[in-house]
Amino acid sequence: MSLGDFLSMGxxxxxxxxxxxxxxxxxxVEIIAVRSRLKAAREQSGDATR
Amino acid sequence: MTTASINWFxxxxxxxxxxxxxxxxxxxxxxxxxxxxxxxxxxxAVAPTDATQGEAYRIIFxxxxxxxxxxxxxxxxxxxxxxxxxxxxxxxxxxxxxxAPTGALFTFLALWTGxxxxxxxxxxxxxxxxRMTSELIxxxxxxxxxxxxxxxxxxxxxxxxxxxxxxxxxxxxxxxxFSVKWWNxxxxxxxxxxxTAPKMAAVMLTGMLVMAxxxxxxxxxxxLMRVRAIILExxxxxxxxxxxxxxxxx
Numbered sequence: 001m002s003l004g005d006f007l008s009m010g011x012x013x014x015x016x017x018x019x020x021x022x023x024x025x026x027x028x029v030e031i032i033a034v035r036s037r038l039k040a041a042r043e044q045s046g047d048a049t050r
Numbered sequence: 051m052t053t054a055s056i057n058w059f060x061x062x063x064x065x066x067x068x069x070x071x072x073x074x075x076x077x078x079x080x081x082x083x084x085x086x087x088x089x090x091x092x093x094x095a096v097a098p099t100d101a102t103q104g105e106a107y108r109i110i111f112x113x114x115x116x117x118x119x120x121x122x123x124x125x126x127x128x129x130x131x132x133x134x135x136x137x138x139x140x141x142x143x144x145x146x147x148x149x150a151p152t153g154a155l156f157t158f159l160a161l162w163t164g165x166x167x168x169x170x171x172x173x174x175x176x177x178x179x180x181r182m183t184s185e186l187i188x189x190x191x192x193x194x195x196x197x198x199x200x201x202x203x204x205x206x207x208x209x210x211x212x213x214x215x216x217x218x219x220x221x222x223x224x225x226x227x228f229s230v231k232w233w234n235x236x237x238x239x240x241x242x243x244x245x246t247a248p249k250m251a252a253v254m255l256t257g258m259l260v261m262a263x264x265x266x267x268x269x270x271x272x273x274l275m276r277v278r279a280i281i282l283e284x285x286x287x288x289x290x291x292x293x294x295x296x297x298x299x300x
């Protein structure tokens with residue numbers, strides 16, 4: 001199976017990769033958002049705790 | 051025989067839960083990453099092409115776990131809301147608050163991947179059938195919960211008001227789950243059930259379940275990280291946060 005076959009997903013590439021890319025994107029956004037919220041909360045509380 | 055001497059109620063206090071959550075997060079995050087990698091390998095390299103749906107069915111490995119998590123997180127959130135209302139504990143309300151965004155995210159992903167799966171298999175991205183409509187209502191319940199919290203300045207009042215909303219909305223979860231039985235929906239019936247044999251190949255089922263565990267551990271890691279931020283945001287004027295800051299500075 002070539003890379004092109006894998007990416008085309010038997011003609012369903014748009015649907016399959018559209019699902020997986022959005023999932024990856026959404027999780028990445030959440031991880032970044034939560035980390036920055038925790039960082040901001042730490043700085044606000046005087047870099048209190050680990 | 052030794053008896054456990056840990057007082058578990060100690061961890062109901064934000065001050066002692068904060069460091070515990072910090073120690074647990076790496077374990078859940080790492081487990082989630084490993085399980086997701088295994089599930090992707092099973093889903094794309096091991097599982098064969100589906101006889102009727104071709105490769106489009108591979109969306110199942112995220113659609114079903116996301117849909118499960120969307121409902122399960124809501125129930126856990128409603129549980130913490132009930133704890134917060136009855137026991138009036140701060141940490142319970144904070145846990146509910148920490149779960150809502152992750153629940154909303156999985157609800158969105160269930161709807162998104164469902165639409166992208168519906169188009170090639172049913173010929174439409176969306177239909178107002180009972181399963182899809184009730185899942186959309188779930189998304190609005192999460193948004194409503196977060197918006198209500200946001201709208202009330204006093205955190206304790208926000209705890210109570212949003213907990214009532216979350217508990218009333220919990221009635222929607224069994225409606226989503228049983229919608230495919232109660233109504234004639236475009237959405238297919240349950241793929242996996244405790245009472246009947248699985249209607250799918252073992253390797254597909256395994257990939258889906260491994261991904262479900264990955265989603266579960268991911269959600270726990272996210273909720274714990276978010277609850278740590280919430281604890282600091284809400285307790286920054288307390289002595290324990292100040293003490294911890296002083297110890298850190300020395």
